[in-house]
Every structure is written in C-alpha cells, then in structure tokens.
Amino acid sequence: xRTYLAAAAALGLFAxxxxxxxxxxxxxxxxxxxxxDAARDGIRDGLSDAGYKVGENLTFVYxxxxxxxxxxxxxxxxxxxxxxxxxxxxSTPSAQAVVAATKDIPVVFTAVTDPVGAELVSxxxxxxxxxxGVSDLSPLADHLALIKEVTPDAKTIGVIYNSGEPNSVSLIxxxxxxxxxxxxxxxxxxxxxTADVQQAARSLVGEVDVxxxxxxxxxxxxxxxxxxxxxxxxxxxxxxxxxxxPRGAIAAIGFNYYDIGLQTADIVVKVLKGEKPGSxxxxxxxxxxxxxxxxxxxxxxxxxxxxxxxxxxxxxx
Amino acid sequence: xxxxxxxxxxxxxxxxxxxxxxxFLAFRILDFPDLTVDGSFPLGAxxxxxxxxxxxxxxxxxxxxxxAGAAAGLVTAFLNQRFxxxxxxxxxxxxxxxxxINLRIMGRPNVALINQDTxxxxxxxxxxxxxxxxxxxxxxxxxxxxxxVARFLRSDFGLAMRATxxxxxxxRAQGVKTAVHIYVGMAIANGLVGLAxxxxxxxxxxxxxxTGIGTIVVGLAAVIVGExxxxxxxxxxxxIGCVVGSVLYRLAIQFALSADAVGLQASDLNLVTAVLVAIxxxxxxxxxxxxxx
Numbered sequence: 001x002r003t004y005l006a007a008a009a010a011l012g013l014f015a016x017x018x019x020x021x022x023x024x025x026x027x028x029x030x031x032x033x034x035x036x037d038a039a040r041d042g043i044r045d046g047l048s049d050a051g052y053k054v055g056e057n058l059t060f061v062y063x064x065x066x067x068x069x070x071x072x073x074x075x076x077x078x079x080x081x082x083x084x085x086x087x088x089x090x091s092t093p094s095a096q097a098v099v100a101a102t103k104d105i106p107v108v109f110t111a112v113t114d115p116v117g118a119e120l121v122s123x124x125x126x127x128x129x130x131x132x133g134v135s136d137l138s139p140l141a142d143h144l145a146l147i148k149e150v151t152p153d154a155k156t157i158g159v160i161y162n163s164g165e166p167n168s169v170s171l172i173x174x175x176x177x178x179x180x181x182x183x184x185x186x187x188x189x190x191x192x193x194t195a196d197v198q199q200a201a202r203s204l205v206g207e208v209d210v211x212x213x214x215x216x217x218x219x220x221x222x223x224x225x226x227x228x229x230x231x232x233x234x235x236x237x238x239x240x241x242x243x244x245x246p247r248g249a250i251a252a253i254g255f256n257y258y259d260i261g262l263q264t265a266d267i268v269v270k271v272l273k274g275e276k277p278g279s280x281x282x283x284x285x286x287x288x289x290x291x292x293x294x295x296x297x298x299x300x301x302x303x304x305x306x307x308x309x310x311x312x313x314x315x316x317x
Numbered sequence: 318x319x320x321x322x323x324x325x326x327x328x329x330x331x332x333x334x335x336x337x338x339x340x341f342l343a344f345r346i347l348d349f350p351d352l353t354v355d356g357s358f359p360l361g362a363x364x365x366x367x368x369x370x371x372x373x374x375x376x377x378x379x380x381x382x383x384x385a386g387a388a389a390g391l392v393t394a395f396l397n398q399r400f401x402x403x404x405x406x407x408x409x410x411x412x413x414x415x416x417x418i419n420l421r422i423m424g425r426p427n428v429a430l431i432n433q434d435t436x437x438x439x440x441x442x443x444x445x446x447x448x449x450x451x452x453x454x455x456x457x458x459x460x461x462x463x464x465x466v467a468r469f470l471r472s473d474f475g476l477a478m479r480a481t482x483x484x485x486x487x488x489r490a491q492g493v494k495t496a497v498h499i500y501v502g503m504a505i506a507n508g509l510v511g512l513a514x515x516x517x518x519x520x521x522x523x524x525x526x527x528t529g530i531g532t533i534v535v536g537l538a539a540v541i542v543g544e545x546x547x548x549x550x551x552x553x554x555x556x557i558g559c560v561v562g563s564v565l566y567r568l569a570i571q572f573a574l575s576a577d578a579v580g581l582q583a584s585d586l587n588l589v590t591a592v593l594v595a596i597x598x599x600x601x602x603x604x605x606x607x608x609x610x
Contacts, residue, residue: 032584063574064583069528070329070535071570071586073521077325077448078574081318092427093525100431100522101325119429119522 023052023272024059024084028075028098030091031067035257039090039111042261043268050269059084069093076101086268092118099131106277109133110264111257114170115282124282132277134264136285138215138240140175142253144182146290150251150297150304151210151236156185158208158235160200160226162218163190171214171240194222201229208235213249215240223247227296234301242291246316250300251292251308260285289313318575321448326571328452328520330564331459335513336532337539337559338466342506344540345555346470347499348482352408352533353393356415357386357507359529361514363419366428366524375436379515386511389415390503398496412529419526426526428518435519451520458516462509463556469505470552478502510536538594539563545598569593 027043029036044060052058061084065072076097079087086106089095095109099120107130109120115135121127124135147154157179161168172188179186187208189200197219204211211230213219219226220241227248230237239245242254263283271277290308293316297304309315336354343351361382368378389411396407420426440450469475478498480488485495510532518524542565543549543558573589581589 062583064586066584066587067527068531069521069523069525070333070517073517074322074326074329074567074570075574076521077329078319078322078571080448081321081323081325083319093523093527096427096429096431096523097521117429118427119431122432 022057022059023086024061024082025052025086025088025268026061026063026079026082026084027088027090028063028065028072028079028094029089030065030069030072030094032064035255036090036111038257039261039264042258042263043088043110043265044261045258046262046265047268049262050265052269052272065094069097073097073101080105086271088264088268095120095133103130105130106271107131107133108264108267108271108277110260111136113137117170121282126278127280127282128278130277132267132271132280132282134260134267134283134285136255136257136260137174138171139253139255139284139286139288140171140178140240141182142288143212143238143240144175144178144184146251146253146308147184147210147212147238148182149308150238151302154184154209154236156187156208156210158187158189158204158211159214160189160191160197160204160211160219161214161216162192168214168216171216175214191219191222194218194225197222198225198229201226205229205233205235211235211237213237213239213244220244223249231299236297236300236302242289242314245291245293245296245314248296249293250297250302251290251304251312253288253290255285256289256313259288291316318571322571322574323568324448324452326567327564328448328455329517330567331452331455331560332513332516332520333535333539333567334459334560334563335462335509335516336536337543337563338462338556339506339509339513340533340536341540341555341559342466342502342509344537346479346482347502347506349394349397349404349499349503350408351390351393351503351506352405353389353411353415353503353507354510354532354536355529356412356419357389357510357529358514358517358532359419359524359526360389360415360422361386361511362518362524362528363422363428363514363526364511365515366430366518367422367424369430369433369435369519370428375434375438375519379436379512382511382515383508384511386514387504387508389511390505390507391500393507394500394503398499415529416526419529423524423526428524429522430518430524431522436516437519455516455520458512459560462512463553463560466505466509467553467556474498474501535563535566538566542566542594542597545601565597566590566594569597 054060063075072094080102089098089109090111092112189203191197191200239249239252242252245252290312291314292312343349364385365378365382393408393411396402397404477493481495481498539562543562547558549555570590576589
C-alpha cells in the first residue's frame with residue numbers, strides 16, 4: 001500500500017506540470033441504443049479530431065444507466081464526486097440528474113429535445129451557470145424547405161398527429177410558427193390511436209396539397225395506413241423521420257446522431273479551452289440525413305427533382 | 318469511491334428504503350406479492366412534481382403522493398379481495414394502468430424540478446453542502462417512518478394485520494376482519510412507496526414516467542439483503558434491515574460503477590451489481606455454517 005502511495009505521489013509530482021493539458025470527459029447516457037451510442041462515438045471522435053486523444057491527454061469515462069433513472073442519478077453523483085473536467089450527459093433524464101447534482105462542474109448535454117422545458121437551462125440563447133449543450137428538436141424548417149423543393153406548387157400541408165403525445169404537440173406548435181412565413185397553410189388531423197390514422201388521412205383528401213407526418217409515435221406506427229390513402233388520392237406524403245421513407249414516404253430529413261456527437265464535441269472543446277458554458281448558446285443540432293424514395297413519389301404523382309436525389313444520403317430503390 | 322458518490326448512494330438507498338419497507342409490509346407482513354410498486358413509485362413522483370410545479374408547498378405535495386400511492390394500493394387490494402383476482406395479477410393490472418395514469422397526471426413523460434423549491438430547499442441554507450443535506454433530511458424522514466411503522470405493527474390493529482398475513486383462517490377464527498387489514502396494509506405499503514417516489518423526484522430534480530421500472534426488484538433486494546444480514550427477530554430490527562439492505566444495494570451499484578478500472582465495461586453494470594448482491598447474501602451463510610461446524 002505504501003509503495004502505491006509513494007508511486008502515486010511521485011507520479012503526481014512529476015506528472016502534474018507535464019500533463020497540465022490532460023482532461024477528463026465523463027459521458028453518460030440513460031440507455032444503450034443505436035442513436036445514443038452513435039452520439040457517444042461522435043463525441044469521442046470529435047474530441048480526437050480536436051487533439052484530445054484517448055490514452056494520450058484525454059480520459060474518456062462512459063457510463064450507462066441501463067434504462068434506470070435511479071441509476072442515472074447515481075452515475076451523476078459518481079461523476080460529480082470524481083470531479084472530471086466536463087460532464088456530457090446524453091438524453092433528457094441523464095442530463096437532469098447531472099444538472100441537479102452539480103452547480104460547478106461544466107455540463108454539455110446532448111440529444112435533449114427541449115432543454116428549456118427540461119429546466120436544464122432557463123434561456124437557450126444565454127444559458128448562464130455551468131450548463132449548455134445541443135438540442136435535437138426536429139429540423140422543421142428544413143422539412144418545410146424540402147416540401148417546397150419537391151412540390152413547389154403545394155400551398156396547404158395536412159399534418160396527422162396524436163394530440164396525446166407531448167412531443168408532437170410541441171412540434172405542431174413550432175410548425176404553426178414556421179408554416180406561415182414559409183408560405184404554407186396548415187391543416188391538422190388528429191389520430192389518438194393507430195386505428196384512427198387511416199380515417200384522419202382520409203379527412204385530409206381534397207383539402208390539402210401534401211401530407212406531412214411528424215415524428216409522432218402513434219402515426220408513424222400506422223404509417224402504411226396514411227401512405228395507402230396518399231397513394232390512392234395522389235397526395236405526396238412526407239415524413240419527419242428517415243425510417244419512414246422505405247415504408248412509403250417520399251422523402252425525409254432526419255438526424256445523424258454521430259454528427260450530433262461531433263457538434264457536441266465542438267462545444268466540449270470550447271469549454272476545455274476555457275470558455276464558460278453559460279456564455280455558449282444552446283446549439284440546435286444539424287448534420288441531417290436526407291433519404292428519398294423515387295418509387296413512392298411516382299405512386300403519388302410526383303417526380304423528385306434530380307438536385308434532391310443528387311444530394312440525398314440514401315436513395316431507396 | 319469519492320465522498321460525494323458514497324453519500325449519493327446512501328441518499329438514494331435511503332429513498333428506496335421506503336420502498337423496501339413498503340415491500341416488506343406487503344410481502345412479509347401481509348404475505349401479498351405486490352407488484353403495484355412499479356407504478357406507485359412513479360405515481361408519487363408524478364403527483365409531487367405536478368403539485369410542486371404549480372406552486373404548492375412541497376410538504377403538501379409529499380402528503381398528496383402518499384395518498385395517491387395508498388389509493389393505488391387500495392385498487393390492487395380491491396381487485397383481489399372484491400373480485401378474487403390473483404394478487405400478482407391484480408397488482409400487475411394496477412401497475413400497467415398506472416403507466417398511462419402517470420402520463421396523464423404529468424401531461425408529458427418528464428417533469429423537471431431542478432429550479433423548484435422542494436422539501437430540501439429550507440435546509441440548503443444552513444451552511445452544509447448539498448451532498449450532506451440530502452441524505453440527512455431523507456434519513457430523518459426514514460427514521461420517522463420506521464418508528465411509526467414499528468409502533469403501528471405493535472398496536473392491536475397491527476398485530477391483527479400480522480396474524481392476517483401469517484394465518485388468515487386462524488385470524489378470521491379469532492374475529493379479525495382480514496379484508497380490512499389487507500386494504501389498510503396495502504394502502505400503507507404503497508403510500509410509503511409513493512412517498513419514496515416524491516422524495517426521489519425532489520432529490521434528483523425530475524419525475525420521469527420510466528422511473529418505476531424495476532422498483533419491485535430494488536425493494537425485494539433491500540428486504541432480502543436486510544433479512545440475510547440481520548436475521549431479525551423483532552419488527553424494529555426487520556425494518557432497520559430493510560433500510561440497511563437498501564443502502565447496501567445502492568453501494569453495490571456504486572462499486573459496480575467504479576469497476577471500469579478492472580477492465581469491465583459500462584454495459585456490465587447490472588451483472589456486477591447482481592454478483593455483489595449475491596456475495597452479500599452468500600457471505601453470512603458461509604459464516605453461519607462455519608460457526609455450526
């Protein structure tokens with residue numbers, strides 16, 4: 001034991017000045033799943049690109065709560081006790097647990113949809129305190145721009161969503177703000193369960209020029225029902241998530257969570273270089289994947305412009 | 318393990334000690350295998366979060382959480398006693414229903430309390446750091462609960478409840494209204510779990526609809542670890558066993574979280590926790606066998 005202590009002391013004495021650049025980044029996620037894991041890898045690679053390399057001058061700690069918020073709270077306490085240079089929580093519950101556990105250690109959250117609603121920051125533009133990060137709210141403006149590009153004559157957009165899903169309700173509110181200035185009129189159709197989706201889609205026939213399906217769990221689960229109505233009536237149908245495109249939507253722009261990780265790493269690097277988290281505005285995630293489905297477009301009586309197909313990350317055959 | 322991490326584990330262990338006591342009342346005292354707790358824990362958190370964010374006093378919120386949890390326990394007892402639905406199934410029905418109800422109560426899956434006044438707020442101003450204040454406040458609440466439950470179980474009514482659990486036919490023969498005791502026992506058990514949920518939301522800054530998953534496992538682990546270590550002969554010791562068992566369970570997780578250093582991955586967490594708890598259960602037996610030999 002004494003030798004260990006002596007060795008530790010010696011290391012500390014000799015190493016401290018030489019390793020002044022050494023940093024510890026502690027990352028935690030509520031659960032392991034493809035998107036969140038990709039975000040984590042993006043953070044690590046982004047730090048590496050900025051010169052913070054694992055095994056050299058970066059200690060990269062990663063913990064997952066395996067889906068349990070109580071464990072997330074414990075991980076938060078462990079990180080605060082370990083006093084790393086920066087804590088990076090991925091997902092809302094992990095971020096809330098970390099933010100509740102420390103007022104001093106810099107926190108850069110990521111993959112949080114509504115950081116203000118989650119009380120992580122009081123003002124996204126000027127967070128103040130020790131917290132900032134990246135929000136992954138759906139890029140609705142990009143979605144509207146895509147609709148305009150593919151179907152330039154469209155004036156009225158029909159939106160099918162479940163009014164019982166809080167995420168969808170806030171998306172629709174945001175969409176209403178953006179639609180007017182973008183030259184669109186919105187028409188809502190509510191489906192509170194998957195069995196109602198077809199009926200909701202039918203109610204839009206003759207009323208709208210295109211149909212847009214946001215990232216709504218209920219409607220996306222029954223996407224095929226809406227696609228069928230759209231095909232029968234030649235109404236172009238767009239989606240808010242890329243997974244819906246192979247299922248029959250014309251096109252969608254969705255996040256690439258690895259890119260979100262890279263953007264998070266940019267903010268982490270800024271903080272490591274000495275910027276105060278409180279003075280870095282919360283960043284809206286970018287770096288999205290465009291997925292198009294020309295066959296589905298044809299069935300709905302639309303041709304996707306070559307320019308859109310050309311810049312698509314994936315073209316569904 | 319750092320001091321903050323240690324005290325954090327103790328604090329969360331003390332919060333879940335209330336779950337342990339609730340599970341002890343249902344499983345051990347009433348002999349009623351009750352899975353309602355997976356729903357009543359987030360129910361308590363949801364009720365407290367919604368009441369606190371609407372600007373009402375956090376202690377009132379805790380009381381409302383206890384009542385909400387108790388109501389959940391009553392529903393399970395009602396399904397079982399009135400309609401003869403098997404206790405496990407009755408509690409599962411209540412549990413899955415509560416998932417939707419919790420979403421309704423909160424209006425969304427997650428309510429933040431980070432910037433709200435909680436029962437802990439008045440104590441932060443007393444000069445102690447937050448990571449000391451939280452476990453101390455929760456410890457006081459748990460101590461009061463242990464005292465009240467122990468007193469209750471030694472009262473005439475409590476003794477009749479214990480008889481109901483041990484031998485319902487005998488109890489009925491002695492004029493004990495067993496149904497009443499099952500209703501009251503389930504209400505108290507889930508009321509305590511609701512209080513635990515309320516405290517969890519307030520000490521960790523959020524109520525989330527997923528917080529309930531696995532609550533029953535944590536509660537059972539607390540009860541069984543406590544029983545193995547203490548071999549309780551009195552009610553008070555058994556209740557203290559639940560508290561100590563719950564804290565030890567959290568310390569096991571905390572050790573597992575620090576196990577990355579010995580080459581384990583983050584994803585091994587639950588496995589390491591299970592192994593540590595298994596060791597805690599096996600060790601006293603080995604010692605016991607040696608003593609007998």
